Amino acid sequence: MTSRGLDSNLTSAAAGAGWAERVVHGDRRALARVISFLENEDLQGVDTLKLLYPRTGRAHVIGLTGPPGAGKSSLADKLISELRHGGKTVGVIAVDPTSPFSGGAILGDRVRMQGWTGDSGVYIRSMGTRGSLGGLARAAHGAIQLLDAAGFDYVLVETVGVGQSEVDIVRVADTVVVVAVPGLGDDIQASKAGIMEIGDIFAVNKADLPGSKRVITEIEMMLDLGMHPYWRPPVVPTVAATGQGVADLVKAIQDHYAVLSTADRLRQHRLEREKEAVLLRLGERLRREILQAWSADRLSELWAALAAKEIDPYSLEDKLYHRWKGA
Amino acid sequence: MERPIRVLIAKPGLDGHDRGAKVLARAMRDAGMEVIYTGLRQTPEQIVEAALDEDVDVIGLSCLSGAHNHLFPRVTELLREKNATDILVIGGGIIPDEDIPGLKEAGISAVFTPGTPTSVAIDFVKENVKK
Ligand SMILES: Nc1nc2c(ncn2[C@@H]2O[C@H](COP(=O)(O)OP(=O)(O)OP(=O)(O)O)[C@@H](O)[C@H]2O)c(=O)[nH]1
Numbered sequence: 001m002t003s004r005g006l007d008s009n010l011t012s013a014a015a016g017a018g019w020a021e022r023v024v025h026g027d028r029r030a031l032a033r034v035i036s037f038l039e040n041e042d043l044q045g046v047d048t049l050k051l052l053y054p055r056t057g058r059a060h061v062i063g064l065t066g067p068p069g070a071g072k073s074s075l076a077d078k079l080i081s082e083l084r085h086g087g088k089t090v091g092v093i094a095v096d097p098t099s100p101f102s103g104g105a106i107l108g109d110r111v112r113m114q115g116w117t118g119d120s121g122v123y124i125r126s127m128g129t130r131g132s133l134g135g136l137a138r139a140a141h142g143a144i145q146l147l148d149a150a151g152f153d154y155v156l157v158e159t160v161g162v163g164q165s166e167v168d169i170v171r172v173a174d175t176v177v178v179v180a181v182p183g184l185g186d187d188i189q190a191s192k193a194g195i196m197e198i199g200d201i202f203a204v205n206k207a208d209l210p211g212s213k214r215v216i217t218e219i220e221m222m223l224d225l226g227m228h229p230y231w232r233p234p235v236v237p238t239v240a241a242t243g244q245g246v247a248d249l250v251k252a253i254q255d256h257y258a259v260l261s262t263a264d265r266l267r268q269h270r271l272e273r274e275k276e277a278v279l280l281r282l283g284e285r286l287r288r289e290i291l292q293a294w295s296a297d298r299l300s301e302l303w304a305a306l307a308a309k310e311i312d313p314y315s316l317e318d319k320l321y322h323r324w325k326g327a
Numbered sequence: 328m329e330r331p332i333r334v335l336i337a338k339p340g341l342d343g344h345d346r347g348a349k350v351l352a353r354a355m356r357d358a359g360m361e362v363i364y365t366g367l368r369q370t371p372e373q374i375v376e377a378a379l380d381e382d383v384d385v386i387g388l389s390c391l392s393g394a395h396n397h398l399f400p401r402v403t404e405l406l407r408e409k410n411a412t413d414i415l416v417i418g419g420g421i422i423p424d425e426d427i428p429g430l431k432e433a434g435i436s437a438v439f440t441p442g443t444p445t446s447v448a449i450d451f452v453k454e455n456v457k458k
Pocket residue numbers: 067068069070071072073074075109112160205206207208209238239240241242
C-alpha cells in the first residue's frame with residue numbers, strides 16, 4: 001500500500017470517530033451522511049460502523065416484503081404510528097429497485113409516510129438497490145446497524161418481494177413480515193419459492209377487498225404443511241388504509257420477538273447473519289482484487305474471447321485466479 | 328461506479344397535479360439519478376427535513392398553484408437556517424417570466440417553465456450539483 005493510501009485511511013478512521021460521536025448524540029445530519037458513505041462505499045462509512053458496532057443489538061429489526069403495490073409502505077406508516085403510540089422510536093429503510101439500464105431509481109415509498117416530519121423519533125431513508133444482486137441494497141445492512149447504534153428501538157426495512165429479495169431480507173431482519181394481498185393470482189404468489197419459508201408473520205393486507213378470506217385460508221393451509229419448530233407464523237388480516245388489524249400485527253411482531261429472545265435463538269440468528277455478511281464481503285473484496293490485476297481493456301478482450309468461445313468459462317476463471325494468486 | 332446524484336422531487340402547495348413532476352422524475356431516473364418522490368401538498372418544512380434525512384444533492388420543486396413566490400423562497404430560507412445551502416434547488420411549474428429574477432435572487436438556481444425539455448433540467452443539474 002502506498003503511503004498516500006495509508007494516510008487517507010488514517011484520515012478516514014479519524015473522520016469515522018467524529019461521525020460516530022455525532023450519530024450517538026442523535027445528530028440526524030450525521031446519520032444521513034454516514035448512510036450515504038455506506039451507499040457510496042466511502043471508507044468513512046465502515047470506519048464509523050467499526051466504532052459503533054458495540055452499540056448494536058438493541059433494535060428489533062423488522063423486514064416487510066411482498067409484491068409491488070401490496071401496501072408495504074402504507075403498512076409501515078401505520079406500524080410507525082402504533083409503535084410511536086407505545087413510546088418507541090422507529091427507523092425505516094425503504095428499498096426500491098435500481099434500474100439496471102441507467103443506474104437510476106425512483107424511490108417512492110415516502111409518499112405513504114409523510115406525516116412524520118418534525119418527529120425526532122422517526123427517521124425514514126429511501127435506498128436504491130444499486131448494484132447488489134438481491135433485492136436488498138448492499139448498504140442496507142450497514143444502515144440498519146447504524147440506526148440500531150443511534151438508538152432506534154425498531155428498524156423497519158421495506159423491500160419489494162420479487163425474485164431474490166425476499167430471501168435477502170432474512171439476512172438482515174429478526175422478524176420477517178410477508179405482505180400478501182387478494183387478487184394477485186394468489187396460488188402463484190404463495191407457492192413462489194421461498195416466500196412461505198421466510199415469513200415469520202403473514203399480513204394479508206387490503207383485507208377490505210374481496211378475496212382476502214381465500215388468501216388467508218390458502219396461506220394457513222400452506223403453513224399447515226410446513227415445519228415450525230418453535231413458532232407457527234400467524235396470519236394477520238390488515239387494512240393499511242385505515243389501520244385496521246395493525247395493532248394485531250404489532251402484537252404478533254412483539255410475540256415473535258419474545259419467542260426469539262428465549263433459548264438463545266436471537267443471539268444465534270444474529271451471529272449467523274453477521275458471519276454470512278463477513279463472508280459475503282470477503283468474497284466481494286477478493287473478487288474486486290482479482291479483477292484489479294487486469295486492465296479494463298484486457299478484461300473486455302477476455303470477455304470477448306469468452307463470447308467467441310475462444311476460451312471456456314472454467315479456463316477463464318483459472319486464468320483470472322492464477323494471475324492474482326501468482327502476483 | 329460513480330455515485331448517483333440524489334434528487335428530492337416535491338410539490339409544495341395545494342394544487343393536486345403532479346404529472347409534470349412525475350415526468351421529470353422518470354427522466355432523471357433514466358439519466359442515472361436516484362429520485363426520491365415525496366408526493367403532493369408538502370410544506371417547505373416537510374420538504375427540507377425530508378431532503379436532509381435523505382441526504383440529497385438536489386431539491387426539485389414543482390408548483391402550479393401560483394404560490395411559488397412564497398413557497399420556493401421559504402425552502403431556500405430553511406436550507407440557509409440549517410446550513411445546507413450546498414443543496415441545489417431548482418423549480419418548475421407555471422411561473423410567469425417576471426417572477427423568475429426574484430426566485431433566483433432567493434436562491435433558486437434555475438426555473439424551468441412548461442415546455443422546457445427534461446434534458447435541459449437534467450443537464451443543468453449535472454453541471455451545477457456540488458459533489
Ligand atoms: N383497498 C386498500 N388499498 C390499500 C391498502 N393498503 C394500501 N392500499 C393502496 O395500495 C396502493 C399501494 O400502496 P403502497 O403502500 O404504496 O404499496 P407498496 O407495497 O409499498 O408498493 P411498492 O413499494 O411500490 O411495491 C396505494 O394506492 C394504497 O393506497 C388497503 O388496506 N386496502
